[in-house]
Amino acid sequence: MIQAENIYKSFGNLTVLKGVSMTINTGEVVVLIGPSGSGKSTFLRCLNGLEPIDKGRIVIGKYVLGPQLKNRRSRAIDKELNLVRTRLGFVFQSFNLFPHMTALENVMEGPITVLRQSKFEARDKALALLEKVGLADKANSYPAHLSGGQKQRVAIARALAMEPEAMLFDEPTSALDPELVGEVLAVIRDLAEDGMTMLIVSHELSFAREVADRVVFMEDGRILEEGAPTQLFAHPKKDRTRNFLRSVI
Numbered sequence: 001m002i003q004a005e006n007i008y009k010s011f012g013n014l015t016v017l018k019g020v021s022m023t024i025n026t027g028e029v030v031v032l033i034g035p036s037g038s039g040k041s042t043f044l045r046c047l048n049g050l051e052p053i054d055k056g057r058i059v060i061g062k063y064v065l066g067p068q069l070k071n072r073r074s075r076a077i078d079k080e081l082n083l084v085r086t087r088l089g090f091v092f093q094s095f096n097l098f099p100h101m102t103a104l105e106n107v108m109e110g111p112i113t114v115l116r117q118s119k120f121e122a123r124d125k126a127l128a129l130l131e132k133v134g135l136a137d138k139a140n141s142y143p144a145h146l147s148g149g150q151k152q153r154v155a156i157a158r159a160l161a162m163e164p165e166a167m168l169f170d171e172p173t174s175a176l177d178p179e180l181v182g183e184v185l186a187v188i189r190d191l192a193e194d195g196m197t198m199l200i201v202s203h204e205l206s207f208a209r210e211v212a213d214r215v216v217f218m219e220d221g222r223i224l225e226e227g228a229p230t231q232l233f234a235h236p237k238k239d240r241t242r243n244f245l246r247s248v249i
Contacts, residue, residue, distance in 0.1 A: 001024050001025060001026045001060070001061075001165065001166050001197045002022075002023070002047060002058070002059070002060055002088075002197075002199070002208050003022075003023045003058070003059040003164060004021055004022045004023075004046075004047065004056070004057075004058050004059075005021050005056050005057050005058075005059070006019050006021055006023075006055065006056040006057075007019070007020040007021070007043065007053050007055070007056040007058065008053065008054045008055035008056055009039075009042055009043075009046055009051060009053050009054055010054055013208055015221060016039045016042045016221050017039045017042060017043060017046070017221045018039075018189075018220070018221035018222050019056075020043055020056075020218075020221070020222065020223055021223070022038070022216065022218050022223065022242075024197060024199055025072065025167060025197075026165075026197055026214050027195045027196075027197055027214045028197060028198075028214065029196075029197075029198045029200070029211055029212050029213050029214075030198070030199050030200070030212065030213065030214045030215075031200045031201075031202055031207075031208035031211070031212040031214075031215050031216070031229075032044075032199065032200065032201045032202075032216050032218060033201075033203070033208065033215060033216070033217055033218070034217050034218035034219055034244070034245075035219065037219055037245060038067065038200040038218040038219050038220060039220075039221040039222075040218050041093075041112070041170050041171065041201055043218075044090070044124075044170050044199065044201060045059065045167045045170075045197070045200070046065075047060075047168060048084060048085050048088045048090055048168065049065055049081045049084055049085065049089065049158065050090075051066065052154075052184060053067055054065065054066065054067060055063070055067060058239055060084050060087055060088065060137065061087060061088075061165070062142040063080055063083060063224065065081075065084065066249070082114070082129060084180075085162055085219060085228060086114065086115070086163075086164070087165045087166065087172055087205075088160055088164055088166050088168055089101075089159030089160060089162060089164035089166070089167040089168065089170045090167075090168045090170070091155050091157060091159050091167065091168070091170065091172050092157075092170055093171045093172070093174050094172055094175055095143070095148075095151040095152055095154075095155045095175070095193075096155065097151055097158075098143075098153060099143050099144065100142075101142070101143075101155075102139065102141060102142055103128050103130060103135060103138050103140070103141055103142075103143070103150075103209070104123070104127065104130065104139040104140060104156045105127035106154055106158050107125075107129055107145075107157045107158045107161050108122040108125075108126045108161070108164050109152065109158075110158060110161055111161050112163065114162065115162065115163075116184060122161070123245045125147055125161055126157070126161060127139060129157040129160050129161055130157050132160075132187075132190075133153040133154070133156055133157045133187050134153065134155065134183070134187070135150060135153055135154060135157070138150060138154075142161065143230040146178060147180060147185050148174055148175060148176045148180050148191055149177075149180030149181070149183045150183075151171070151222075151226070152172055152175075152176065152184045153183065153184060153187055156172075156184075156187055156188075156191075157188070163196065166196070166197035166199070167191065167196055167197070167198045167199075168197065168199050168200075169188065169198065169199070169200040169201065169202070170201050171201050171202060172188070172200070172202070173185065173192070173202070173204060174203070181216075182206070185204065185207050187213070188200065188207075189207075189210070191209045200212075203248065205233070205248060205249060206245070208229060209229045209230075209233055210229075211230070212229050214226055214227065214228060214229075215227065215228070215229050215232045216234065216237075217238075217240075217241045217244065219240055219244075223242045224238050224240055224241060225237055225238045233245060233249075
Protein backbone atom coordinates (compact mmCIF):
# COMPACT_ATOMS: atom_id res chain seq x y z
CA MET A 1 0.00 0.00 0.00
CA ILE A 2 2.70 2.50 1.06
CA GLN A 3 6.45 2.22 0.63
CA ALA A 4 8.94 4.85 1.78
CA GLU A 5 12.55 4.37 0.74
CA ASN A 6 15.50 6.19 2.33
CA ILE A 7 13.61 9.42 3.07
CA TYR A 8 15.58 12.54 3.97
CA LYS A 9 13.99 15.85 4.90
CA SER A 10 15.58 19.05 6.15
CA PHE A 11 14.31 22.45 7.19
CA GLY A 12 17.20 24.82 6.62
CA ASN A 13 20.20 23.40 8.50
CA LEU A 14 18.05 21.04 10.56
CA THR A 15 17.80 17.50 9.18
CA VAL A 16 14.57 16.00 10.51
CA LEU A 17 14.44 12.69 8.62
CA LYS A 18 17.65 10.76 8.10
CA GLY A 19 17.09 7.83 5.79
CA VAL A 20 13.68 6.57 6.94
CA SER A 21 12.40 3.46 5.15
CA MET A 22 9.07 1.79 5.86
CA THR A 23 6.58 -0.50 4.14
CA ILE A 24 2.92 -0.60 5.14
CA ASN A 25 0.92 -3.46 3.73
CA THR A 26 -2.76 -3.42 2.83
CA GLY A 27 -4.91 -3.85 5.93
CA GLU A 28 -1.99 -3.32 8.30
CA VAL A 29 -2.16 -0.97 11.32
CA VAL A 30 1.21 0.57 12.14
CA VAL A 31 1.68 2.83 15.17
CA LEU A 32 4.64 5.21 15.16
CA ILE A 33 6.00 6.13 18.59
CA GLY A 34 8.97 8.08 19.90
CA PRO A 35 9.92 11.28 21.71
CA SER A 36 8.80 14.69 20.52
CA GLY A 37 10.99 16.02 17.75
CA SER A 38 11.94 12.60 16.40
CA GLY A 39 10.38 13.28 12.97
CA LYS A 40 7.14 11.28 13.26
CA SER A 41 4.74 14.03 12.15
CA THR A 42 7.09 15.22 9.43
CA PHE A 43 7.23 11.70 8.05
CA LEU A 44 3.43 11.59 7.80
CA ARG A 45 3.35 14.96 6.06
CA CYS A 46 5.93 13.73 3.55
CA LEU A 47 3.85 10.66 2.73
CA ASN A 48 1.01 12.69 1.23
CA GLY A 49 3.15 15.48 -0.22
CA LEU A 50 2.43 18.19 2.34
CA GLU A 51 6.22 18.38 2.72
CA PRO A 52 8.49 17.64 -0.26
CA ILE A 53 11.35 15.27 0.49
CA ASP A 54 15.02 16.03 -0.20
CA LYS A 55 16.07 12.49 -1.05
CA GLY A 56 14.50 9.06 -1.50
CA ARG A 57 11.10 8.14 -2.86
CA ILE A 58 7.59 7.32 -1.68
CA VAL A 59 5.51 4.78 -3.60
CA ILE A 60 1.75 4.75 -3.10
CA GLY A 61 0.18 2.27 -5.46
CA LYS A 62 1.33 3.34 -8.92
CA TYR A 63 2.25 6.87 -7.83
CA VAL A 64 5.79 7.91 -6.93
CA LEU A 65 6.65 11.01 -4.90
CA GLY A 66 10.25 12.15 -4.86
CA PRO A 67 12.41 15.26 -4.64
CA GLN A 68 10.78 16.58 -7.81
CA LEU A 69 8.01 17.96 -5.60
CA LYS A 70 10.46 20.62 -4.40
CA ASN A 71 10.30 22.13 -7.87
CA ARG A 72 6.57 22.88 -7.61
CA ARG A 73 4.39 23.74 -9.22
CA SER A 74 3.58 22.09 -12.49
CA ARG A 75 0.14 20.88 -13.51
CA ALA A 76 1.44 17.32 -13.80
CA ILE A 77 2.83 17.38 -10.24
CA ASP A 78 -0.34 19.01 -8.89
CA LYS A 79 -2.48 16.36 -10.57
CA GLU A 80 -0.36 13.52 -9.17
CA LEU A 81 -0.41 15.03 -5.68
CA ASN A 82 -4.19 15.33 -5.77
CA LEU A 83 -4.51 11.71 -6.85
CA VAL A 84 -2.22 10.60 -4.01
CA ARG A 85 -4.18 12.62 -1.47
CA THR A 86 -7.46 11.06 -2.51
CA ARG A 87 -5.90 7.67 -1.66
CA LEU A 88 -4.63 8.77 1.76
CA GLY A 89 -6.96 10.24 4.37
CA PHE A 90 -5.16 12.59 6.78
CA VAL A 91 -6.38 13.45 10.28
CA PHE A 92 -4.50 16.31 11.94
CA GLN A 93 -3.88 17.05 15.61
CA SER A 94 -5.92 20.25 15.53
CA PHE A 95 -9.03 19.09 13.58
CA ASN A 96 -8.80 21.81 10.86
CA LEU A 97 -12.57 21.94 10.34
CA PHE A 98 -14.13 24.81 8.41
CA PRO A 99 -15.66 26.95 11.19
CA HIS A 100 -18.40 28.42 8.96
CA MET A 101 -19.70 24.97 7.98
CA THR A 102 -21.78 22.51 9.98
CA ALA A 103 -20.43 19.05 10.74
CA LEU A 104 -22.48 17.71 7.82
CA GLU A 105 -21.20 20.37 5.44
CA ASN A 106 -17.60 19.73 6.51
CA VAL A 107 -17.95 16.06 5.63
CA MET A 108 -19.75 16.79 2.34
CA GLU A 109 -17.29 19.39 1.03
CA GLY A 110 -14.52 17.09 -0.22
CA PRO A 111 -16.73 14.65 -2.13
CA ILE A 112 -18.58 17.53 -3.82
CA THR A 113 -15.52 19.64 -4.66
CA VAL A 114 -12.91 16.98 -5.39
CA LEU A 115 -14.81 13.81 -6.27
CA ARG A 116 -17.57 15.74 -8.11
CA GLN A 117 -20.34 13.89 -6.33
CA SER A 118 -23.84 15.30 -6.35
CA LYS A 119 -25.03 17.05 -3.21
CA PHE A 120 -27.62 14.32 -2.67
CA GLU A 121 -25.02 11.54 -2.89
CA ALA A 122 -22.51 13.43 -0.72
CA ARG A 123 -25.20 14.21 1.88
CA ASP A 124 -26.30 10.58 2.17
CA LYS A 125 -22.70 9.43 2.55
CA ALA A 126 -21.89 12.17 5.07
CA LEU A 127 -24.89 11.32 7.23
CA ALA A 128 -23.90 7.64 7.21
CA LEU A 129 -20.33 8.51 8.22
CA LEU A 130 -21.45 10.83 11.01
CA GLU A 131 -23.58 7.99 12.31
CA LYS A 132 -20.57 5.67 12.06
CA VAL A 133 -18.53 7.98 14.31
CA GLY A 134 -21.44 8.46 16.72
CA LEU A 135 -22.39 12.01 15.72
CA ALA A 136 -25.63 11.66 13.76
CA ASP A 137 -27.28 14.05 16.23
CA LYS A 138 -24.62 16.71 15.62
CA ALA A 139 -24.96 16.91 11.83
CA ASN A 140 -26.24 20.49 11.91
CA SER A 141 -23.90 21.73 14.65
CA TYR A 142 -21.04 24.10 13.92
CA PRO A 143 -17.50 23.31 15.16
CA ALA A 144 -17.74 26.04 17.82
CA HIS A 145 -20.54 24.06 19.45
CA LEU A 146 -18.69 20.73 19.48
CA SER A 147 -16.27 19.32 22.04
CA GLY A 148 -12.72 18.51 21.02
CA GLY A 149 -13.51 14.82 20.77
CA GLN A 150 -16.54 15.53 18.61
CA LYS A 151 -14.51 17.79 16.32
CA GLN A 152 -11.91 15.08 15.86
CA ARG A 153 -14.58 12.51 15.05
CA VAL A 154 -16.02 14.88 12.43
CA ALA A 155 -12.48 15.23 11.02
CA ILE A 156 -12.24 11.42 10.78
CA ALA A 157 -15.61 11.25 9.02
CA ARG A 158 -14.46 13.98 6.63
CA ALA A 159 -11.33 12.01 5.74
CA LEU A 160 -13.34 8.80 5.27
CA ALA A 161 -15.77 10.61 2.95
CA MET A 162 -13.01 10.73 0.33
CA GLU A 163 -13.03 6.92 0.23
CA PRO A 164 -9.30 6.60 1.01
CA GLU A 165 -7.39 3.35 0.73
CA ALA A 166 -5.35 4.21 3.83
CA MET A 167 -5.56 6.64 6.75
CA LEU A 168 -2.81 8.72 8.33
CA PHE A 169 -3.38 9.96 11.89
CA ASP A 170 -1.06 12.59 13.33
CA GLU A 171 -1.43 12.34 17.12
CA PRO A 172 -5.23 12.49 16.84
CA THR A 173 -5.78 12.70 20.61
CA SER A 174 -2.97 15.08 21.61
CA ALA A 175 -5.21 18.18 21.61
CA LEU A 176 -7.99 16.54 23.62
CA ASP A 177 -8.86 16.60 27.29
CA PRO A 178 -8.14 13.18 28.84
CA GLU A 179 -11.81 12.27 29.23
CA LEU A 180 -12.40 12.79 25.49
CA VAL A 181 -9.54 10.60 24.27
CA GLY A 182 -11.48 7.35 24.54
CA GLU A 183 -14.25 8.35 22.14
CA VAL A 184 -11.76 9.10 19.36
CA LEU A 185 -9.72 5.96 19.98
CA ALA A 186 -12.94 3.92 19.82
CA VAL A 187 -13.58 5.18 16.28
CA ILE A 188 -10.02 4.32 15.21
CA ARG A 189 -10.38 0.91 16.85
CA ASP A 190 -13.51 0.29 14.77
CA LEU A 191 -11.63 1.24 11.59
CA ALA A 192 -8.90 -1.24 12.48
CA GLU A 193 -11.49 -3.96 12.95
CA ASP A 194 -12.94 -3.06 9.53
CA GLY A 195 -9.52 -3.70 7.95
CA MET A 196 -8.54 -0.10 7.15
CA THR A 197 -4.84 0.39 6.42
CA MET A 198 -3.55 2.93 8.93
CA LEU A 199 -0.37 4.68 10.05
CA ILE A 200 -0.91 6.33 13.41
CA VAL A 201 1.44 8.64 15.28
CA SER A 202 0.43 8.30 18.92
CA HIS A 203 1.62 8.49 22.51
CA GLU A 204 -1.26 6.22 23.61
CA LEU A 205 0.85 3.13 24.15
CA SER A 206 -1.90 0.98 25.63
CA PHE A 207 -3.96 1.71 22.54
CA ALA A 208 -0.99 0.84 20.32
CA ARG A 209 -0.60 -2.45 22.15
CA GLU A 210 -4.26 -3.23 21.46
CA VAL A 211 -4.73 -2.27 17.78
CA ALA A 212 -1.30 -2.25 16.11
CA ASP A 213 0.00 -5.03 13.94
CA ARG A 214 3.40 -3.38 14.19
CA VAL A 215 4.92 -0.66 16.35
CA VAL A 216 7.78 1.50 15.04
CA PHE A 217 10.03 3.47 17.38
CA MET A 218 11.66 6.62 15.96
CA GLU A 219 14.46 8.67 17.49
CA ASP A 220 16.36 11.63 16.00
CA GLY A 221 14.95 11.19 12.50
CA ARG A 222 15.65 7.47 12.24
CA ILE A 223 13.80 4.22 12.86
CA LEU A 224 15.62 2.51 15.71
CA GLU A 225 13.39 -0.50 16.23
CA GLU A 226 10.12 -2.07 15.09
CA GLY A 227 8.14 -5.19 15.81
CA ALA A 228 4.87 -6.65 16.99
CA PRO A 229 3.49 -4.86 20.08
CA THR A 230 3.97 -7.92 22.29
CA GLN A 231 7.63 -8.11 21.29
CA LEU A 232 8.55 -4.42 21.26
CA PHE A 233 6.82 -3.43 24.50
CA ALA A 234 7.83 -6.51 26.48
CA HIS A 235 11.30 -7.21 25.05
CA PRO A 236 12.75 -4.18 23.26
CA LYS A 237 16.14 -4.84 21.72
CA LYS A 238 17.56 -1.31 21.94
CA ASP A 239 18.50 0.44 25.18
CA ARG A 240 17.03 3.69 23.86
CA THR A 241 13.67 2.02 23.19
CA ARG A 242 13.74 0.45 26.64
CA ASN A 243 14.47 3.79 28.32
CA PHE A 244 11.73 5.55 26.37
CA LEU A 245 9.13 2.96 27.27
CA ARG A 246 10.20 3.02 30.91
CA SER A 247 9.70 6.80 30.99
CA VAL A 248 6.19 6.81 29.50
CA ILE A 249 4.56 3.60 30.76
